[in-house]
Amino acid sequence: MILLPALYSEKYGLSLVSIGVIIFCAKIIDIITDPLMGWINDLGLLKRKQWMLIGALISGVSLYLILIPIPNPDEIYLSVFIVLLYTGWTIFQVPYLSFGYDLEKDYHGRTRLSASREFFILFGLITSVSLPFIFDGSVPIETSITILAIISGFLGISIFFLIIKEPERLSLSKKNNFSSIMQNKIFLRLSLSWFINSLANVFPTVLFVFFVTYVIGASEDQREKILFYYFLAAFFGMPFWVWLSKYIEKKHVWFLSMTSSVIFFSLVFLLKEGDINFFIIISILTGFCLGADLSIPPSIQSDLVDHHKSIYMVDISGLFFSCLTFMNKFAFGIASVVSFTLLEFSGFQVGQKLEQSSSNLLYLLYAGVPIILKSIASVLVWYFPLSKKKSLSISKKLYSR
Secondary structure (H helix, E strand, O other): OOOHHHHHHHHOOOOHHHHHHHHHHHHHHHHHHHHHHHHHHHHOOOOHHHHHHHHHHHHHHHHHHHHOOOOOOOHHHHHHHHHHHHHHHHHHHHHHHHHHHHHOOOHHHHHHHHHHHHHHHHHHHHHHHHHHHHHOOOOOHHHHHHHHHHHHHHHHHHHHHHHOOOOOOOOOOOOOOOHHHHHOHHHHHHHHHHHHHHHHHHHHHHHHHHHHHHOOOOOHHHHHHHHHHHHHHHHHHHHHHHHHOOOOOHHHHHHHHHHHHHHHHHHHHHOOOOOHHHHHHHHHHHHHHHHHHHHHHHHHHHHHHHHHHHHHOOOOHHHHHHHHHHHHHHHHHHHHHHHHHHHHHOOOOOOOOOOHHHHHHHHHHHHHHHHHHHHHHHHHHHOOOOOHHHHHHHHHHHHOO
């Protein structure tokens, strides 16, 4: 999704406004399917592995048709297959996250499991951004990414199905109580923190290509190099945050990573055209912080599912994790439509010299807005009420039988 706006605007001639609106509308549909899939997952109509297989097939085919499209794809073509891609991924992701919750009951083990999952996701991202260096430009980046995604997805799902046994879910109430989730104030607080932090992360994501190309003056090869170092830093940073969570509260680990990211990202305002190496340093520092963003919140969410289960006696882990994906996707839709619409009205045009007004707007949207949002999220996380002591007590109550 990082490269999609640039791909369809530069290569296929779609306007930034239309791309932004398409992504936003697709995300609206996507966020509706998240809680729906969470509810269906918790009903147990199919095993979670079966839902994962269905979702993988839909999203795999859709990804191929988006990145290797028919000649001259238009807005309708992009709209159809991006909706199918998002829907397929939801069908896969929600049962997958719920599956992980039932695999691990230990307080620290959940952080290790969450980090392991994201560790391999980052490994895939690092591999994908390394492809241009491997093929030396002989194969289009979108083609190589598509091939890598399909092959690795097939192998990964095959190994998962053969090795991992689907765990039995804890039998409590037979009632799938959707309304109880809205009564849980701790859940609502975590959701708000997650949403604001996701929004802070998404603005730089959707604007990355335009900022580094038109403000910093990076070439396509340099863009890929920056992404490589960013994800590599997150890859190596994740074990550090997992190690740190053994000694201090998870919420304080997350707070520390967010405040550090705010400080490092503030350096963006010192950048000027040609500062590629300086920007790489900033990317490495903020990428290191990303490791906590990826591993700690899902672990906290698992503890929160236990908290909810102990009070309401319902097992709705699918709904809980679908809310995290819901918030992230909603943030992506908002950031896309706001960013691309404002850029279009500022006079920004792909391939044209950047005006000062557009440059200032890119600085504001790429760095200013995320810094403010992440600062707010970090304050909310610091005062998050579910402690390690309370989580361990709840876990002992639920599982020591």
